[in-house]
Amino acid sequence: MTVFVIRRFLQSIAVLCVTAVIVFIGIYAIGDPAEMLISPDASPAERAQVVASLGLDKPLWEQFFTFAWNALHGDLGRSFVFNRPSIALIFERLPATLELTLTGLVFALVLGIPLGLLSGLKPNSATDEVIMTGSILGFSLPSFWQGMMLIMIFSVWLGWLPSTGRGQMGEFLGIHSSLFTLDGLTHLILPAINLSLFKLSLVIRLTRTGVRETMPLDFVKFARAKGISERRIVFVHVFKNILIPLITVIGLELGSMLAFAVVTETIFAWPGIGKLLIDSIMRLDRPVVVAYLLVIVSLFIFINFVVDVLYSLVDPRVRLGGAQ
Amino acid sequence: MNARALFAEDMLLGRLVFGISRSPKAVVAAVVCIILLFAAVIGPYLTPQNPFDLAVLDILDSKLPPGSQSMDGMNYWLGTDGQGRDMFSAMIYGLRTSLGVGVFSGIVALLVGTVLGLIAAYFGGRIDTLIMRVVDLMLGFPTILVALMLLALLGQGLWKVIFALILVQWATFARAVRSAALVEKNKDYVEAAVTLGIGTPRILIGHILPNCLPPLIVIGMLQVANAISAEATLSFLGIGLPITEPSLGLLIANGYQLLMSGEYWISVYPGVLLLVLVFSINIVGDRLREVLNPRLGER
Numbered sequence: 001m002t003v004f005v006i007r008r009f010l011q012s013i014a015v016l017c018v019t020a021v022i023v024f025i026g027i028y029a030i031g032d033p034a035e036m037l038i039s040p041d042a043s044p045a046e047r048a049q050v051v052a053s054l055g056l057d058k059p060l061w062e063q064f065f066t067f068a069w070n071a072l073h074g075d076l077g078r079s080f081v082f083n084r085p086s087i088a089l090i091f092e093r094l095p096a097t098l099e100l101t102l103t104g105l106v107f108a109l110v111l112g113i114p115l116g117l118l119s120g121l122k123p124n125s126a127t128d129e130v131i132m133t134g135s136i137l138g139f140s141l142p143s144f145w146q147g148m149m150l151i152m153i154f155s156v157w158l159g160w161l162p163s164t165g166r167g168q169m170g171e172f173l174g175i176h177s178s179l180f181t182l183d184g185l186t187h188l189i190l191p192a193i194n195l196s197l198f199k200l201s202l203v204i205r206l207t208r209t210g211v212r213e214t215m216p217l218d219f220v221k222f223a224r225a226k227g228i229s230e231r232r233i234v235f236v237h238v239f240k241n242i243l244i245p246l247i248t249v250i251g252l253e254l255g256s257m258l259a260f261a262v263v264t265e266t267i268f269a270w271p272g273i274g275k276l277l278i279d280s281i282m283r284l285d286r287p288v289v290v291a292y293l294l295v296i297v298s299l300f301i302f303i304n305f306v307v308d309v310l311y312s313l314v315d316p317r318v319r320l321g322g323a324q
Numbered sequence: 325m326n327a328r329a330l331f332a333e334d335m336l337l338g339r340l341v342f343g344i345s346r347s348p349k350a351v352v353a354a355v356v357c358i359i360l361l362f363a364a365v366i367g368p369y370l371t372p373q374n375p376f377d378l379a380v381l382d383i384l385d386s387k388l389p390p391g392s393q394s395m396d397g398m399n400y401w402l403g404t405d406g407q408g409r410d411m412f413s414a415m416i417y418g419l420r421t422s423l424g425v426g427v428f429s430g431i432v433a434l435l436v437g438t439v440l441g442l443i444a445a446y447f448g449g450r451i452d453t454l455i456m457r458v459v460d461l462m463l464g465f466p467t468i469l470v471a472l473m474l475l476a477l478l479g480q481g482l483w484k485v486i487f488a489l490i491l492v493q494w495a496t497f498a499r500a501v502r503s504a505a506l507v508e509k510n511k512d513y514v515e516a517a518v519t520l521g522i523g524t525p526r527i528l529i530g531h532i533l534p535n536c537l538p539p540l541i542v543i544g545m546l547q548v549a550n551a552i553s554a555e556a557t558l559s560f561l562g563i564g565l566p567i568t569e570p571s572l573g574l575l576i577a578n579g580y581q582l583l584m585s586g587e588y589w590i591s592v593y594p595g596v597l598l599l600v601l602v603f604s605i606n607i608v609g610d611r612l613r614e615v616l617n618p619r620l621g622e623r
Contacts, residue, residue: 015461023477133349136610140603142553144560145576145595152583152592256466263468263557278561281476289476296469304464 005309012305019297020071023290024064071294077287081280086291090273094295096166097272100264101257103188104195105250112200113246116207117234123212131204138201143260147194147267154190162187164269191268195261199253206249210242244311251307255300336537343615350611353604360601363416364423371413405578405590414575415594421571422598425482426552429489434544436490437497442528442536444498445505455498462495467554475563485564489551500543504536538616545609549602556598572598 042050058066070076079086119131155163166187214220215238223233262274269275273292280288344350363370404410444455462470474488508514509532517527556573558564560580565571570578572594579591 015464018461023473133607136606137603140549140553140599140606142556142560142573142595142598142602144557144573145598148576148580148583148591148595152588156584256469259466259469259472262472263561266561277472277476278563281563293473293476297465297473300465300469 001312004312008305008308012301016298016301019301020068020294021064023293023297024067076291076294079280079285079288081283081285081288086285086287087295089276089288090291090295093271093273093276096270097258097261097265097274100188100191100195100270100272101254101261103192104257104264105199105254107192107196108199108203109250111196112203113207115200116204117211119204120208120211121215121234123208128208132208135201135204138197138204141197143194143198143263144267146197147191147264150190150194151267161190163190166271191264191270194267195257195264198260199257202249202253203246206245207242210245211238214238214241248307248311251303251310255303258296258299339615340541340612344608344611347611350608353607353611356600356604357608360419360604361423364420367416367420371410371416373410373413375409375414375417405575411589411593414570415572415597418570418572418575418594419597419601421565421569422552422555422573422601425486425489425555425565425571426548429486429493429551429555430544430548432486433490433493433547434497434540437494437499438501438533438536438540440494441498441501442505442533445502446509446524446528446532452502456502459495459498459502462492463499467492467550468557471554471558472563475558480563480566482565482569485555485558488558489554492554493547493551496543496547497540500539501536504539505532508532508535542609542613542616545605545612549605549609552598552605553602572601 074087075085076087078084079089082089115131119128122128151163154161166184211234220233220238223237224230228237261270261272262277264270265272265274266278273296277289277292280286280292344354368374405414440455440459444452470492471488474491475484478484478488514527514531517531522531555564555571556576559571559573560577562577565574567574575594576591576598579587579589579594583591
């Protein structure tokens with residue numbers, strides 16, 4: 001187990017390094033780094049000072065080590081617009097994004113697993129057909145358009161729910177979140193639905209496939225022969241087997257939801273890191289863009305790492321397979 | 325091409341058509357796909373005006389609701405946008421861009437992925453490990469994140485978007501081709517071809533590749549739908565296509581601000597078209613997956 005975790009950890013570090021190199025090359029080799037990292041309205045003297053402090057007059061490999069060293073110390077440059085360290089800006093907004101993503105994930109699971117079970121237990125029935133077509137619709141709906149329709153219907157026409165912002169935040173156990181006030185919750189509903197719809201389709205399909213693959217297996221027949229109730233077979237025995245692929249995919253999809261939050265946050269003006277990224281791209285605030293990319297990739301790699309470790313705990317075959 | 329290969333292709337084509345014809349839902353979706361593709365190809369002959377010819381646009385006609393008439397008696401069945409552009413014409417042009425970008429990037433990604441996948445499977449060893457490591461790395465990141473990263477660094481532009489879409493898609497094809505080719509390469513007919521002294525490129529392309537086609541067709545369909553959706557999303561965020569090349573995503577983004585003030589048609593109609601396009605491609609792709617997947621079979 002320890003060997004597996006260490007091996008997996010080293011792999012994560014390697015991926016992180018590769019990404020850092022790619023981002024570095026992206027900034028330094030494609031464009032003029034001075035142009036990208038120095039505010040356009042800086043005076044020539046300031047410019048020269050920044051060029052010297054960033055070491056832009058040094059060879060490329062040396063620059064990379066300076067970049068990596070600074071990054072390791074949490075220094076990814078200062079935002080031109082806010083004139084604050086870009087990494088601080090990111091961490092300030094990260095909780096809003098996490099709150100949105102996790103709520104969306106819970107939505108997807110709470111609705112997706114029962115629908116998938118319903119569909120998988122009665123394959124090719126009318127219910128199955130409706131749910132499966134619905135799930136294709138779910139991942140065909142472009143996320144941004146679907147969000148706009150939600151706003152149009154529930155905010156503009158019906159006026160039930162607010163369309164922008166995070167609303168009032170409550171405090172519970174020292175955590176500030178929209179989850180703890182009624183106003184905050186009403187603000188959270190639409191963005192969370194928007195973010196979860198795509199994943200909901202995925203959870204439905206995964207659960208359905210899992211059920212269809214597990215039901216014909218011998219242990220299910222055996223359980224039936226033993227006279228165990230159908231409900232217990234589905235919810236205890238079959239369910240455990242569906243859980244394994246679900247855990248992996250959910251873990252991986254959590255990262256993709258963090259990325260997709262960019263779209264949701266832009267539509268609903270949710271003050272998270274995704275909106276910060278788009279605003280920064282528009283304002284040419286490149287240090288923030290770089291900081292976002294590195295933070296989101298690190299986060300993503302971290303999630304992958306945790307999922308793999310969890311996965312190996314649930315299914316020992318993974319661990320043994322990896323050790324060979 | 326020899327007769328046997330043609331026959332095999334016929335069988336594949338026959339299986340596809342037969343599979344689709346057995347599901348009414350898929351038939352409808354396939355017809356919609358063909359109509360949309362046709363509309364995109366003959367687009368300029370179909371639209372009442374060229375939406376990018378500034379001479380025919382009249383600012384007095386801006387934001388007209390669907391069904392209204394212009395000064396010179398033209399009917400705007402789907403209304404006009406903020407610049408007095410006929411929405412129907414703008415949407416057909418947008419469809420051309422969206423489909424063009426999606427299909428083109430899909431085909432290039434398919435070619436790149438297929439070549440790399442075949443090479444990885446046939447030669448194995450170090451080459452295989454190297455290619456598959458890169459594939460794993462690419463597939464480890466969500467499509468939208470890689471595209472965002474690239475475009476955030478490169479800036480917007482038609483070819484940059486196409487490049488980003490190819491980059492995020494090729495790995496899926498490479499993995500599919502590799503796993504199909506790994507199965508094929510150990511079959512007797514490949515050994516027979518090697519014994520006959522047929523060259524490696526010909527074995528790969530003429531003998532192994534045709535047998536790897538079924539999964540490629542399915543993934544190709546689904547990837548084109550994905551690519552169209554991803555491009556629309558990127559354009560909506562303002563980091564995809566430039567304003568001079570409006571795809572459906574950009575049209576929707578243009579109407580977004582007007583949505584709140586009740587001018588719904590500018591955003592909703594292109595959105596419906598985009599949805600119909602992606603939805604029908606996905607339904608056909610999903611059906612093909614069921615038909616061609618031997619594990620699920622015809623149930």
